[in-house]
Amino acid sequence: MGCSSSVPDRASGRSGGLNPENSAADSKNLRVKLVLLGDSGVGKSCIVLRFVRGQFDPTSKVTVGASFLSQTIALQDSTTVKFEIWDTAGQERYAALAPLYYRGAAVAVIVYDITSSDSFAKAQYWVKELQKHGSPDIILALVGNKADLQEKRKVTVQDGTEYAEKNGMFFIETSAKTADNINELFEEIAKRLPRPTSS
Amino acid sequence: MAERSIMLHILEPRRDAYGFALRPQHTHRYREYANIYKEEEEERCYKWKNFLDQVATSFQVCPLEEANTNILQAETSEHKEEIRSRRSSTGDDSTGSNSESVDTTDSSPTKLLEYPIEIQKRVVETWCQIRPSLNAIEIMMSSRVKKKIMKDEKTINGGDHLPPLEEAETLDGTSVANSEEDEACISGSLTRSTSATGAESRMGECMSNSVKPSKRDGVVAERVSHDQLFTWQEELECLVRGGLPKDLRGEVWQAFVGVKTRRIEKYYQDLLDQETNCSADNENNIPSGVPIKLKKQIEKDIPRTFPGHPALDENGRDSLRRLLLAYALHNPSVGYCQAMNFFAGLLLLLMPEENAFWTLVGIIDDYFDGYYTEEMIESQVDQLVFEELMRERFPKLVKHLDYLGVQVAWFSGPWFLSIFVNMLPWESVLRVWDVLLFEGNRVMLFRTALALMELYGPALVTTKDAGDAITLLQSLAGSTFDSSQLVLTACMGFLTVTEVRLVELREKLRPSVLAVIEERTKKGRVWKDSKGLASKLYSFKHDPGSPAEKKKKAAGADAGPCTPNLDDFLSGLAGDSETESLPDLQEQVVWLKVELCRLLEEKRSAVLRAEELETALMEMVTQDNRRLLSARVEQLEIEVAELKKTLAEKKEQEVAMLQLLMRVEQEQRVTEEARINAEQDVAAQKYAVHMLQDKYEKAMASLAEMEKRVVMAESMLEATLQYESGQVKATSSPRSRNQGSAQENQRKISLLPFALGWRDRNKGKSTEEPSE
Structure with a gap:
């Protein structure tokens, strides 16, 4: 975005040589930049907090700009994956700053709220945006959050699945409140990461 | 209010003296610093009292008092009317609206004296004049505001893409001085002290200084001599850097922002009436009302603004809602932007509702003009400016960050957009705001960020990957409890970072931001940030002179920032490529x-x-x-x-x-x-x-x-x-x-x-x- 035009050039130019940005380190210990995108109030920050700290705070703060957290998980094949998670602000105008954070990300998790069709539309906007401007080999995950609010559901599981399939995404419904599928989401992402060929 | 929060502090140790939640990992350090804060507070209370006494005695010589009391009377009567009209329009809603503003007034005895009638009747206040002892400061500051307002009236407000102020100035020789005056007026002493170091800034400054007296004489200094004002300003600057006393903060902020000068009577009430009428008439999107989208956003964010803060109960939230809706109506080019909810919430903790509104107007319309608009242009420009300053000041650190693949804007973006709210401990946030509001521009934003880099750069250099670097910086910034150290490092360590210099850098870097935005809005071509060879080539093709330049640059070893020139080409590319025929x-x-x-x-x-x-x-x-x-x-x-x-x-x-x-x-x-x-x-x-x-x-x-x-x-x-x-x-x-x-x-x-x-x-x- 704004800052992209001069700076990132350098960053990405250099990243190829010394420090591959997408995933790094050796074949046993992966490092992954992950960005969360989606409409305001769908629970992006809650998902991260649930995953990283195991907490859920129903009265969480508005995210201004973006916030960062990291978490390492161990997989069954004894590899570890360190997620460097950028949690972005949801309001539409902050989309102007989003490229700053999704640029160079290996994974984008696009979140919508199953009780809001607006947020599902917004998720589709993000998918398109990333297909256009994200890294070409970015892993996209579509997440329907607030799955505990079944009675208020507006977006069916089928809608989510179909859209995800059409766009070659991985789809899951989660609940940060009940911790449902939160770890599964990140484990699944970890499994899909390209492994650096051990040299 | 102050007493109440102190009480709460005692009752609930997880909140600080302002009633804000403390992170559990910080409670220990907060307790360590609580005593230091107390000592500092006592000291500054004493200093401020002396200063205000001194200023007040000088002012009493002038026939100012008379004028003030007149205004005051007018204000009180008008205020009563306001409340009456409010009651009729919003009913029950408004009666309980301001329990906290009542608290604020309770805590300041001078205000009680000013409004004996209101207090007797237990009428809730939405507007409140600041205490007379601060009038002097208000007058000092109001000159700045008056000029800004005049200028804003001159320039047509339409183009929020191109904030016209600076543009016009560079073109027009005489108005350069005029603009500089704004900050020279207030931070005159500051820029003056920097003139020894900043060679570039000296030019503009000399101009501004030479123009200043004549201009100012016409506006404010009819009564008080210029020299006197100047010495006061210098003293005031020192005091502000030392922090404002808690009890005075709300009112002094208003004086700094020039609330009284900005205020248009009944304007706020009219906005609220307009809003309620609109939503009553029609649920749909009426052009005169706040867009439904923004309303929804505000509604979403209200409970997420300082959740759990004791003052933001139902009444507090109603105030917050009214304030944000009124602002959205007042300035449709901004409307509502996340982050403003925090500013409004903070202001409501310190002052009555309408005062908070005008302070917010001052901050967003003036200090942060173009920051929170739909495109957030100035915010993006400032990120580039900050990075430029970082490269200049901390080349080693930036190199390390580059090596890790960390972009400065990743962390400076949230800092700037939130004006450090939620990023630093509250005491530090308020101290930064003190200086920022006093100076009337965003210089303090840069200086604080640079000070943070100065403080934590050495630690950052030790990190070994991007994640660790960001995590470390976030946690270090979050535990910057030594607010005096931060503010002094910021103010004294970066004297060459002045408004003049910032304006220069912004001018230089703005085109690249605008170009990118233009491209995005066109949504023409796929634009990749990691520009491929092809796109680079293409841009060279369109710029006959650039290859040579480029070569020189490459030979010049260190990769400096790309010229805006190049960026222009890159961005211009999208549009051109489709229309132009294939190149030879x-x-x-x-x-x-x-x-x-x-x-x-x-x-x-x-x-x-x-x-x-x-x-x-x-x-x-x-x-x-x-x-x-x-x-x-x-x-x-x-x-x-x-x-x-x-x-x-x-x-x-x-x-x-x-x-x-x-x-x-x-x-x-x-x-x-x-x-x-x-x-x-x-x-x-x-x-x-x-x-x-x-x-x-x-x-x-x-x-x-x-x-x-x-x-x-x-x-x-x-x-x-x-x-x-x-x-x-x-x-x-x-x-x-x-x-x-x-x-x-x-x-x-x-x-x-x-x-x-x-x-x-x-x-x-x-x-x-x-x-x-």
Whole structure:
């Protein structure tokens, strides 16, 4: 975005040589930049907090700009994956700053709220945006959050699945409140990461 | 309010003195600093009182007071009207609307005096004049505001893409001074002090200084001499850097922002009425109302603004909602942007609702003009400016961040957009705001961010991947409890960062941002940030002069920031490419070759550089390891010290216990001994009794024997007596024998009484003995 035009050039130019940005380190210990995108109030920050700290705070703060957290998980094949998670602000105008954070990300998790069709539309906007401007080999995950609010559901599981399939995404419904599928989401992402060929 | 929050602080240690939640990991450090804050607060209360007294006495000489009281009266009467109209329009909603603004007024006695009528009636206030003692500051500051407003009126407000202020100034020679005056006026002393260092800024400054007196004389200084104002400003600047006293903060902020000058009577109320009417008339999107989208967003964000803060109860939230809706109506080019909810919330904690509105208007419309608009242009420009300053100030650190793949804007973006709210501890946030609002521009934003880099840069250099760097910086910034250190580092350490310099840099960097935005809005071509060879080439093709320049640049080793020129081409590309015909192929081949050579060269140098950097890094890492280790060791030492302390305490307790035990044991022993003694005594006594018994028996036995003997002796005595008496009868006839026998007799007679006496005595003894 704004800052992209001069700076990132350098960053990405250099990243190829010394420090591959997408995933790094050796074949046993992966490092992954992950960005969360989606409409305001769908629970992006809650998902991260649930995953990283195991907490859920129903009265969480508005995210201004973006916030960062990291978490390492161990997989069954004894590899570890360190997620460097950028949690972005949801309001539409902050989309102007989003490229700053999704640029160079290996994974984008696009979140919508199953009780809001607006947020599902917004998720589709993000998918398109990333297909256009994200890294070409970015892993996209579509997440329907607030799955505990079944009675208020507006977006069916089928809608989510179909859209995800059409766009070659991985789809899951989660609940940060009940911790449902939160770890599964990140484990699944970890499994899909390209492994650096051990040299 | 202040008292209430202090109470809460006592009740609930997880909140700080302002009622904001403390992160659990910070409670300990907060407690450490709470005392320092208290001391600082006392000191600054004293200093401010002195300053205000001094200013007030000087001002009383002038006929200002009169004017002020007039205004005041007008304001009060108008205020009453306002409340009446409010009640009729919003009903119950408004009556309870401002429990907190009542609190604010309660805490400041001067205000109570100003509005005796209102308080008696228990009418809730939405607008409140600041205390008269601050009028002087208000007047000092208002000149700035007046000029801004005038200028805003001059320039047509339409183009929020191109904030016209600076643009116009650079074109128009005379207005340069005019604009500079804004900040020279207020931070005149500041810029003046920097003039020694900032060569570039000196130019503009001289101009502004030369123009200033004449201009200002017309506006404010009719009553107070210019020199006096100037010295006050200098003193005030010092005081502001030292922080504002808690009780004054809300009002001084208003004075800084120029709330009184900005305020248009009934404007706020009209906005609210308009809003309520619109939403009552029609649920749909009426052009005059707040767009439904923004309303929804505000509604979503209200409960997520300082959640759990005691002052943001239902009434507080209603105030917040009204404030944000009114602002959205007031300035449709901004509407509502996340982050403003925090600003509005913060202001509502410090002042009544309408005052908060005008302060917010001042901050967003003026200080942060173009920041929170739909495109957030100025915010993006500032990110580039900050990065430029970082490269200039902390080249090593930036190199390290580049190496890690960390972009400065990743963390500076949220800092700037939130004006550090939620990013620093509250005391530090408020101190930064103090200076920022005083200076009337965003210089403090940059200085604070640079100060943070100065403070935490050395730690950041030790990190080994992007995640660690960001995590470390977030947590370090979040624990910047030493607010004085931060503010002083910011204000004194970066004097060359002035508004003039920032304006210059913004001018330079804005085009690139605008270009990108233009492109995005066109949504023409796929634009990749990691621009491929093709796109780069394309841009070269369109710029005949650039390859040579580029080469020079490549040869010039260090990669400086790309020229906006290039960016222009890059962005212009999208539009052009579709319309223009295909370029000449041969030409393209030539360019391709040139480009390939250049790239190869670049690659080689990059590889070399990479190797260099790697070795440098290895060295750094070892050094860093040492530093980390020493930090670790320090921490561990502290822990050890703590542990030792607890150990010592435990030992003391143990010793005490031991002593107690020993005492108990001793006592036990003593009692045991006493018992044994007693037993021995008993035994001894028994023995003695036994012995006595024996003796008694023996004595009795001997007595019995003696008695026997006595009886025998008696009988013998009697026998001898009888015999003697017989003898006397027989010897009384012969005389010769008589003489001798008489002598013998005499002896016998003398023997007799002895024997008798002895017998008597013995008898007496035997009678006495049993009684013994």
